[in-house]
Amino acid sequence: MKSHVLGIDFGSTTAKVVILDEDGNTVASCVSQKGAVSDEGVRAALRGAFEQAGIDLSAVVRVVSTGYGRRMLDIADRTITEITCHARGARALVPEARLVIDIGGQDSKVIALDRSGLVARFAMNDRCAAGTGKFLEVLARAVNVELEDMGAEALKAEDTVAITSMCATFAETEVISLLAEGRPKQVILAGVHQSIASRTVGLVGRVGKHDPIVMTGGVAQNIAAVHFLEKALETRLIIPTGAQIAGALGAALFALDDLRSASKVKRDDDDAVEAKLEQLLADPQRCTPACGKKETPVTFKG
Amino acid sequence: MNTVLDKFAQAAQRPYEHVKAWKQERGVKAVGTLPMHFPAEIIHATGALPVIVQEMPDAITSGGGAMYPFFCGYTRSIVDQVTEDQLGFLDAIMFTDHCVQLLSAADVIRISRPETTIHFHQLIASLRQPWSLESSVKTLRELVADLEEVLGVVVTEEALRHSISVFNENRRLIRDLYQMRRTGQIQLRASQMQHIVKSSMVMDKETHNALLRELIASLKTSTAPRSDEVAIFVSGHLCHAPRPEILDLIEDCGATIVDDDLYTGYRYVSTDVDAGIGDPIVALATAYIRKNDNVPCPTRIDPEVDWEEWLLGAVDRCGAQGLVVLLVKFCEPHYFAYPRIKAAFERNEVPHLMIETEHDGVAMENVRTKVESFVEMIKVQRAARAVAA
Numbered sequence: 198m199k200s201h202v203l204g205i206d207f208g209s210t211t212a213k214v215v216i217l218d219e220d221g222n223t224v225a226s227c228v229s230q231k232g233a234v235s236d237e238g239v240r241a242a243l244r245g246a247f248e249q250a251g252i253d254l255s256a257v258v259r260v261v262s263t264g265y266g267r268r269m270l271d272i273a274d275r276t277i278t279e280i281t282c283h284a285r286g287a288r289a290l291v292p293e294a295r296l297v298i299d300i301g302g303q304d305s306k307v308i309a310l311d312r313s314g315l316v317a318r319f320a321m322n323d324r325c326a327a328g329t330g331k332f333l334e335v336l337a338r339a340v341n342v343e344l345e346d347m348g349a350e351a352l353k354a355e356d357t358v359a360i361t362s363m364c365a366t367f368a369e370t371e372v373i374s375l376l377a378e379g380r381p382k383q384v385i386l387a388g389v390h391q392s393i394a395s396r397t398v399g400l401v402g403r404v405g406k407h408d409p410i411v412m413t414g415g416v417a418q419n420i421a422a423v424h425f426l427e428k429a430l431e432t433r434l435i436i437p438t439g440a441q442i443a444g445a446l447g448a449a450l451f452a453l454d455d456l457r458s459a460s461k462v463k464r465d466d467d468d469a470v471e472a473k474l475e476q477l478l479a480d481p482q483r484c485t486p487a488c489g490k491k492e493t494p495v496t497f498k499g
Numbered sequence: 500m501n502t503v504l505d506k507f508a509q510a511a512q513r514p515y516e517h518v519k520a521w522k523q524e525r526g527v528k529a530v531g532t533l534p535m536h537f538p539a540e541i542i543h544a545t546g547a548l549p550v551i552v553q554e555m556p557d558a559i560t561s562g563g564g565a566m567y568p569f570f571c572g573y574t575r576s577i578v579d580q581v582t583e584d585q586l587g588f589l590d591a592i593m594f595t596d597h598c599v600q601l602l603s604a605a606d607v608i609r610i611s612r613p614e615t616t617i618h619f620h621q622l623i624a625s626l627r628q629p630w631s632l633e634s635s636v637k638t639l640r641e642l643v644a645d646l647e648e649v650l651g652v653v654v655t656e657e658a659l660r661h662s663i664s665v666f667n668e669n670r671r672l673i674r675d676l677y678q679m680r681r682t683g684q685i686q687l688r689a690s691q692m693q694h695i696v697k698s699s700m701v702m703d704k705e706t707h708n709a710l711l712r713e714l715i716a717s718l719k720t721s722t723a724p725r726s727d728e729v730a731i732f733v734s735g736h737l738c739h740a741p742r743p744e745i746l747d748l749i750e751d752c753g754a755t756i757v758d759d760d761l762y763t764g765y766r767y768v769s770t771d772v773d774a775g776i777g778d779p780i781v782a783l784a785t786a787y788i789r790k791n792d793n794v795p796c797p798t799r800i801d802p803e804v805d806w807e808e809w810l811l812g813a814v815d816r817c818g819a820q821g822l823v824v825l826l827v828k829f830c831e832p833h834y835f836a837y838p839r840i841k842a843a844f845e846r847n848e849v850p851h852l853m854i855e856t857e858h859d860g861v862a863m864e865n866v867r868t869k870v871e872s873f874v875e876m877i878k879v880q881r882a883a884r885a886v887a888a
């Protein structure tokens with residue numbers, strides 16, 4: 198039986214899981230959207246991933262967790278930050294990447310990579326949700342548009358309006374008064390995305406702009422966020438297949454390193470991983486479907 | 500050993516309780532000073548207890564209405580302490596200015612609490628002019644005369660010389676601890692070093708010296724080389740102490756802080772006063788204008804010393820693999836210097852991370868992610884270099 202490794206990105210709004218086999222083939226990747234740092238989300242993503250991979254829990258011998266809730270998972274052999282994992286995952290997906298923009302639910306990061314793909318420096322939003330997925334979520338609610346539709350709606354606008362508030366709550370008030378003034382939803386949404394783009398450009402300025410730029414994280418799937426960011430940065434962004442699972446992929450690759458640097462032979466305590474996984478998955482509140490959303494499998498080999 | 504460290508921690512965490520108890524026990528006066536350049540030896544020579552007014556972690560209330568929110572946390576905190584009547588135990592506050600915000604804070608204190616005795620003297624900011632020494636001597640003589648008048652005492656040369664030697668010993672003992680820590684001979688956390696230095700700012704110096712000697716004698720020393728995973732130099736945070744939780748967080752993320760230039764750290768003890776100079780006022784003035792040779796201060800004008808170049812050297816000398824800059828929000832002198840520090844570290848490819856701190860608190864989880872990522876970045880780069888070598 199082949200050994201496998203698990204990378205878990207326990208984000209603020211989604212959980213992502215990637216399983217690699219010992220040869221570095223991606224055998225499963227799964228995203229589950231279950232709201233704020235939820236165990237249920239992790240369980241759903243894990244179930245989905247195991248279903249996809251068609252392997253036993255006992256096949257997993259190394260686990261690395263990342264993301265906002267990384268320290269909440271006692272199944273992890275070690276935790277690594279999302280900055281390091283997104284950099285590793287993005288570079289694996291796009292080997293020529295020199296800059297990674299990751300806009301997640303709770304924070305946004307810009308990571309500069311050196312020529313050999315290592316993190317050279319990074320910048321992260323400091324203290325509020327400005328420029329993050331949360332900002333989009335709050336404002337989607339304010340204009341009464343589904344989160345997944347807001348990008349397409351924003352791109353229908355022929356004009357934009359400036360959203361000046363940095364804070365998501367103040368921006369919500371601003372948006373409500375714009376609606377009251379009769380501004381079209383699309384125009385407001387364009388302004389919201391423009392605002393995200395300008396915050397991100399500020400972070401890019403802190404680490405320096407280096408092409409090619411890869412965008413990862415959930416917001417990479419928002420076409421308006423990408424559009425306004427490309428406009429602001431005056432460059433094309435590479436959005437790889439599996440952009441959302443880049444962090445989990447990075448975590449899995451670190452787990453693979455650990456496996457390769459140790460003996461491939463099953464260790465005595467490998468059973469501990471299985472036991473912990475069993476315990477985590479044995480929660481009575483089983484959720485269906487197992488996986489909130491199946492990613493198009495990434496064809497990555499580590 | 501713990502009891503000595505506990506005493507330092509107690510005085511550092513509750514500085515004013517310590518001072519009030521000391522005053523009551525000894526029947527002495529306590530004179531507050533504001534950081535960072537006031538020669539407190541002069542207060543000590545009067546027999547009064549010199550106390551560096553500390554930033555307090557309490558929320559800013561009535562003082563908030565007297566100061567703009569874009570002033571640094573230290574100045575907003577001290578104004579709040581005055582308007583909240585927390586500094587009444589000080590018999591006077593004497594200071595030398597070093598930045599516009601500090602001066603403004605003193606003005607606000609004067610206006611909002613006219614009964615507070617707060618005196619200010621202007622030490623020359625430019626340290627390398629032919630007249631810098633003469634100007635500093637003149638200012639310090641005026642300051643002594645002013646203090647004599649405020650306290651109704653006479654400061655003798657002999658008393659000044661004695662105070663200088665007590666302060667020099669205090670600085671030397673703390674520097675010894677720094678040196679032992681740099682080499683890995685002793686293990687003291689950065690927050691413990693902060694307690695040691697901060698307590699020195701409010702405790703009677705002779706008592707502090709005795710405790711330091713006791714501590715040094717009781718510390719277990721090791722001859723094994725330092726075994727830190729990632730050694731870090733911490734820089735910045737002028738005028739007041741970073742919250743110890745931030746220092747602990749940095750060290751809990753897999754880094755060891757091996758050296759610093761914090762004001763509540765090595766900066767405070769970097770420069771001795773030359774006891775060989777006959778006139779103690781000249782000796783104090785000389786120490787002032789030479790301070791920048793040991794740890795450059797961004798509030799002073801010195802065309803011969805660049806903080807960023809000094810920092811690159813300091814990081815290298817202590818064997819650190821990276822620099823963490825703790826930048827106080829709205830600290831103008833530091834804001835002015837930081838871009839050059841950033842550029843120099845990037846140019847020299849020495850990892851550095853800036854963390855902005857605020858009186859009202861920082862998002863600790865956000866800081867944790869940044870520091871952990873920084874430590875991981877250094878480890879991964881180090882491993883890659885080892886493979887390449």
Ligand code: SF4
Nearest residue numbers: 571598601738830831
């Ligand atoms: S030097 Fe910085 S911290 Fe000190 S008073 Fe001025 S602004 Fe505040």
